[in-house]
Amino acid sequence: MTKYRVNKTKHVDQTKTVSFDFDGKSYHGFEGDTLASALLSNGVHLVGRSFKYHRPRGIMSSGSEEPNAICQINEDTDLTEPNVRATEIELYEGLQASSQNCWPSVNFDIGGINNFISPFIPAGFYYKTFMWPKSFWKKIYEPLIRWSAGLGKSPTKPDPELYDHKHVHCDVLIIGGGISGIIASKIAAKNNLKTILIEDKNILGGSTIFQKNENYKINDKYSGEWIDEEIAELKKLDNLTIKTRTSLAAYHSYNYLLAKENISDHLPLDKRNGGIRQRLWKIRADKVIVATGAIERPLVFNNNDRPGIMLSNSVKKYLDFYGVSCGFKNVIFTNNDSAYETAVSLKEKGISVEMIDIRKKSNSKIVKNAEQLGVKIYWNSTVVNTFGLRKIYSIEIMNLSEDGSNVVGNKIRINCDCLAISGGWTPMVHMHTQSGGKLDFREIDQTFIPNEIDKNHINVGSCNGDFELEEIINITNKKVKNFLKVSETEFDNTSVLNSKELDKRNIWLLPNYISEGKCKSFIDFQNDSTAKDIKLALREGFKSIEHVKRYTTTGMATDQGKLSNMHALGIIADTAGVKMGTLGTTTFRPPFTPLTFGSIVGRSVGNFFDIIRKTSIHEWHIQNKAKFENVGQWKRPWYYPINNEGLHEAVQRESKAARDSAGILDASTLGKIDIQGTDASEFLNRIYTNAWSKLGIGKCRYGLMLNEDGMVYDDGVTTRLGENHYLMTTTTGGAANVLSKLEDYLQTEWPELDVYLTSVTDHYSTASICGPNSKKILKKIFPDKDFSDDAFPHMSYQNGKIDEINCRIMRISFTGELSYEINIESKYGKSLWEKCIEAGKEFKITPYGTETMHLLRAEKGFIIVGQDTDGTMTPIDLQMDWIVSKKKYDFIGKRSLYRSDTIREDRKQLVGLLTDDPNEILEEGAQIVSDMSKKPIEMIGHVTSSYFSPNLNKSIALAVVKSGKTMNGQKLIVPMENKNINVTVSDSVFLDKENKRINA
Amino acid sequence: MFLINCPYCGERDQSEFSCGGEAHIVRPKQPTELSDDQWAEYLFMRKNIKGVQFERWNHAHGCRKWFNMVRDTSNDKIHAVYKMGEKPPVE
């Protein structure tokens, strides 16, 4: 046993030694220790350097509020994690931890120089100094700041561990397993309510569990013993789920909460076995009881940040829970009674302790108890300075003036190796405010307490501002009874013995004989901001707490100001001479404690990151070495390389084959919507720009759909299958949105229409065969069918059968070639495809992918919605006036086509572009200019589609250009990084303007 | 994360729904007879108020029905849900 392990407790098993490394040095602790308690048991206080001044910093607390002891754990493994609090890591065999904010070592570092030049690093220093010269920013300032800031290293390899998400519903959720949470859980579960209790520590009982003081008794038992028995009973209750090691991350509206359960973080690395590491609980609770407790406040005085200066209740916890004494010559500096519990505990174990109290007196039982034990108390006094670089060794104290605004008398020097501080308690109202709750300010002890108006949650215990044991038990009992509508409970007649605090005094910034400018009185330990910084911000004109916070970075570190916010507010109020309650608080945002990325994404990683949609023909594409591209969630063949072909070679070959003989495309991904009902024709009339009433049964028509603002939204061919029956196709990516939009109009604007929409995209597979030989191939597949132009003209459809399986044949073309599409039930898709390939063999049928499809349609000047349009193009801009009906009274977007803006002549319009050098291929997205001489050069458009056409043997492009319609034949320039490319505006149809090939 | 009472399905998680903006903006029956200003009023102008607001919601990952909702945008309290075509509750 090390000399600091002075006490045996039931929470730390001193028979089970655990070895660990800290900053490269080996230590021993015991099972039940945290990294922090194990370090303290070895006398290690110094664990890091401060963020801005690189001052030595020690362990300060025992929980999630810890600002200093921030570690990188298991560095050089896949499981390394930055920003972990030593106070929260349960010790395990082989744990490797290192202090994060220091280089080259915690005992010596260059950044410490900042401490000596600190008069020159006031609030807003980064904003002011690093602003100029601009060229210094990227090369000097930023690397310097990043290097000296030391915010930890993220892992470089993929996370090997698993994370889970779990959805649960319950009647009552209780957050926090301290005394009030335990009382609430017991009442809820015993009254037949499905209850969940979550607690972030590995055991229940909060700070009551290590209480053994004559002045605090429940039903004649020490409160620690009483709660032990309560916990034992709690564990037997059937409808209560207890989740320890589970911390609440967020409290959203309608009682939807996220909690993170640590499952294997406390196990040695070799015992984790690739199981689940953390589970994110998504809880929807009918009622929520918040019992998150309170955090002890530090005191703000000169040099209040040395290693060895710790929160008083944490000193007590290390002693009574972990059996570790943080020092052998302790001084406790307080403004309230709770610190006397620490003093009594130390004194009872024979450890030296003295008290410094800013109050003039206190007559409570616990103070009397300390005095009887012989604890020396300096009343009406304050610490004015502390000494010790890597560990505190002495302090100076002085008396306070009557009003507390100044110090008087002589300095007294007291030697110590630990200074425990207590500035009172701050209720943890984070959960209450996250849920939307408001706060009230309580003058008597300067706390913000919950103002409860929401009927779905209550706050109990010290997070509600009830600090006295008697209040905690009785008020919790009463509130929970009301909340859960319970008439009586076992806690109704609990007898509580309690030392009541009678005297209070609070000074946010303690006075000093040293001038304010020379004091280093820290408020935010993690971000290194001082009282002086806050005052400077106020002098410079900042008024709002949110602005002061950002300017000084107070409360903006990973602890979200758990220790600092109240003092910042207090000092602002004092300095500005306003009431603290009128300032309001800063906003507490989720997560309460940081979440791992793993727990956020859960199982949605790798193949499960997003849904992958494959057509029924997918396997064939894989066997034939297709390269795929993602279109929405679909995997579509991009091109089919032969031998070592690249994209360009493959696409040139496929494009040529499709026009010279025959090509085949898997078009199954196009959106398909089945439209039925007596008003189906009228419906199409209203949603497409062209007329549909006269389309004959068995005919197909291309349609353009606009948004109400007149901009092109989607396009596709729709086929009339029967009198009241249509099959609409949409773009692959737009399918879901088009269906939603159509449903919206049907349900909300035109409920009188008799129309029913069904998505059938996945129901049918589609093989699209094009090329001069496509008719011959179709004839082989359907030998009984007459494919003559008279019997089966372009833009018509017929039913067919393959081996008794029904299919639909549409003669439509997206390439400008003679072309047929065969739709068949998806389960036969692959057989259909293979049949087409077999039938096409003698014509060297060539499978082609999306890239060739894009090239072929560009040759023909057909647009792709989303590539040649971007939500700002009207059909008129696209030079597609022919598809806009002049006769129809109305359709979606019609009125917008003659708004003053949409009829402008100088809008960007779709044109063709030909490069002067036919081998030069433009880059899609490249800007277009007409005049290079006038600066700044005006950009008049951009390239939307660009290819080398093997069928025309030259480069072609589509582009949108201001007033493009009137520019045919005009020379323009596409400036690139290294050269300017000369182009000529052309018609957007490059091939077969006369439409001969479609009827070839 | 709201709990929304779909008038057709009952209470469901917000993630099943999508919001369609302000409710009770009726598409003009005769758009061609409107001035640019009148059409722009219908097309672009939305209130987006802090306080009680009438909204359109769609149970997108459920029954796919559109319905209306009265929500206080300042605290996300849902005061009422009602079907399309039904009269909004009087406040």
Ligand SMILES: [Zn+2]
């Ligand atoms: Zn529904």
